[in-house]
Amino acid sequence: MKKQIIIAIACMAAAFTFTGCLHTSRATAQQERQLQYTLRVTPEIKRAFHSDDSIQIRAVTGTAPKFQTGGTYRVVGTCTQQTLKSATLYLGNTAEAGPDAIVASEGSSLFRPLPNGRTEFDITFTLLRPGLLHVTIYDLDNHNKDDNAYAGIYLGDVVNRR
Numbered sequence: 001m002k003k004q005i006i007i008a009i010a011c012m013a014a015a016f017t018f019t020g021c022l023h024t025s026r027a028t029a030q031q032e033r034q035l036q037y038t039l040r041v042t043p044e045i046k047r048a049f050h051s052d053d054s055i056q057i058r059a060v061t062g063t064a065p066k067f068q069t070g071g072t073y074r075v076v077g078t079c080t081q082q083t084l085k086s087a088t089l090y091l092g093n094t095a096e097a098g099p100d101a102i103v104a105s106e107g108s109s110l111f112r113p114l115p116n117g118r119t120e121f122d123i124t125f126t127l128l129r130p131g132l133l134h135v136t137i138y139d140l141d142n143h144n145k146d147d148n149a150y151a152g153i154y155l156g157d158v159v160n161r162r
Helices: 002-034
Strands: 044-047 054-062 072-081 087-093 102-104 111-114 117-127 133-139 149-154
Touching: 044 133, 054 133, 054 149, 072 087, 072 111, 072 133, 087 102, 087 117, 111 117
Parallel strands: none
Antiparallel strands: 044 149, 054 072, 072 117, 087 111, 087 133, 102 117, 133 149
């Protein structure tokens, strides 16, 4: 009897896990269908890279054919960073001070820790306010409260600046 109860509990746990995975898979598939547009971006250096450090954008998809407020976008790329001991990658927006200008989608994060070497990133977000999007490496050992950016790129053409 005890063995049957354990088997029943294990079966229920497996069913809940499968259902959760199925729900996650459906949500991911639905989100990917919504991101139907492929955006062409011309990255521009925000702050120069040192040594062999770099950020490369492989793909940008979105709910609209160009970046616009209210749109959801996915940026996929690779960051190579070998210079800093403690670094993070951040996808941000240069919007003026105020409420959130960008928010990560469920299951995504605008931040990514960067160990030395090559790091893949995949960030999905919604753009809430106008501004210039950027992918930047921040030096966590630099405690300059005004700007601890190490290097980065803008995800748009110069004409998007105000």
